[in-house]
Amino acid sequence: MTTVRDDPGVVARTPYRWLVLALSWAAFTMTSVDRSTWGPASLAVGNDLGVALTGLGVFATSYYIGYVVSNAGGGYLTDRLGARMVLSSTLFVSGGFMILFGETTSATFGIVFQACVGLFAGADYCAGVKLIADWFRPADRGVAMGIFMTATSLGTVIANAVVPTLVINSGWGISYHVFGAASMVIAVLCLLLLRTGPSEIAATIRLGELKPMLANRDLILLGLAGFGGLWGTYGFITWSNVLMTKGNGVAPVTAGIVVVVYAVVALVAKPLIGIASDLFGGRRKMLTIIVLACFVVTLALFGNAHSVTAFLWIAPFLGLSAYMYSPLMVALIPTLSGTRLAGSAAGATGALWQLGSTAVPVVVGAVFASTHSFLAAFLTLAAGPLAGALLMVPIREPEVV
Secondary structure, three states, X not given: OOEEOOOOOXXXXXXXXXXXXXXXXXXXXXXXXXXXXXXXXXXXXXXHHOOOHHHHHHHHHHHHHHHHXXXXXXXXXHXXXXXXXXXXXXXXXXXXXXXXXXXXXXXXXHHHHHHXXXXXXXXXXXXXXXXXXXXOOHHHHXXXXXXXXXXXXHHHHHHHHHHHHHHHHHOHHHHHHHHHHHXXXXXXXXXXHOOOOHHHHXXXXXXHHHHHHHOOHHHHHHHHHHHHHHHHHHHHHHHHHHHHHHHHOOOHHHHHHHHHHHHHXXXXXXXXXXXXXXXXXXXXXXXXXXXXXXXXXXXXXXXXXXXXXXXHHHHHHHHHHHHOHHHHXXXXXXXXXXXXXXXXXXXXXXXXXXXXXXXXXXXHHHHHHHHOOHHHHHHHHHHHHHHHHHHHOOOOOOEEO
C-alpha cells in the first residue's frame, strides 16, 4: 500500500493555521452565497427580465461554465502566483460582477454577468484547498476540510433564509448588491491578513510538472465521481425551489425553508465526517461511497413526496448525504497529488466536478418541462451520485501518516 507523508514544505502545527482556515472559509462562504442566491431569486429575475421558466436554467449554466473555467485555470494560477493573491483578487472581482448583475435590466447582459461571476468565483476554492494543504498536516486535513466545506452549505442557508424576504420587500437586485459588497470586503481582509504558504516559498511550479498529475488515474476517477455528486447537490439547489413551487404548489418562502433545513444540517455534519475520517487513520474512500449511496436513496424519497411535512422530514437526511461526501473528496486531493500541486489538482478535479453543476440545470429543466413530473426530475438528479459511488470503487487510496 502506498504511504503519503508530509511534504517538505508543510509546517508544524501552529495557531496561525486557524486564521488561514477562517479566511479561506469566509471567502468560500461568500462565493457559495453568491452562487446560491440564484435559486430563490430566479423566478423574480425571470419575471422582471421576461425569461420563461425553461430559460431560467441558462443563467445557472452560464455561471457554472465560468466556474468550470475558473477552477481549471485558477488551480494552476494558485500554485504559480500564490494562494493569497489569487484568493483576494478573484473574490473582489466576482463581488463586483454580483453588483452589476443586480443592476441589469437585460436578460442577455444578465447571462453575461452570471458567467463573469462564475469565472472569478471558482478560484477561491482552489486557493483555499492549497492554503489548507500548506498549513495542515495530512492526518489533520479531514476536520480542516470539513470546516472549509461547510461554506457551500452555509451559503445555501444564508441565501434561502435571506433572499426570499429581500425579494418581496426590496426586489431581487438588492440581494446581489448586498452579497457582492460583502464579497469585496472579505477579499480585502484576505489580502491584508494571509501569508505565503511554506510550499510556495519552497518552489514555484512549472507548467510541465502538471502533465503527470493530469494523467493520475485516481485523480481522474475522483474528478468524475465528484461530477456525479455535484450533479445531485447543485441540481437540487438550483431547481428545488422552482420544482416545489411549480410541481407541488408550495409557497416560495416555504420552499426556501425546506432548502434551509436541507443545507443547515451540513454545518455540523461536514466537520463531524472530517473528524471521523481523521480518527480512522485518514481513510476516506469507503465513507464517500456510503454517503453517495445514501444521497441516491434520499433524492428518490424526496421525489416521491408531495407535502410540505414530508419535504421537511426528508430534507435533513437529504442534506446530510448531499454535503458529507465533499469534505472527504477534497481531503483526498492533496493526498493523491502532494501539497505543491494541491491547487492545480483541486482545480483540475474541481473543473470536472463543476461540469456536473453546469449540465444539470438545463437537463433537469428539460426533463421537468417535457414530463411535468416531480419524480422524474429527482430521479434525474439521483443518477449523478449513483454514478459517483460506482466510480469511487476503483480508486487506490494511499495510507496517510
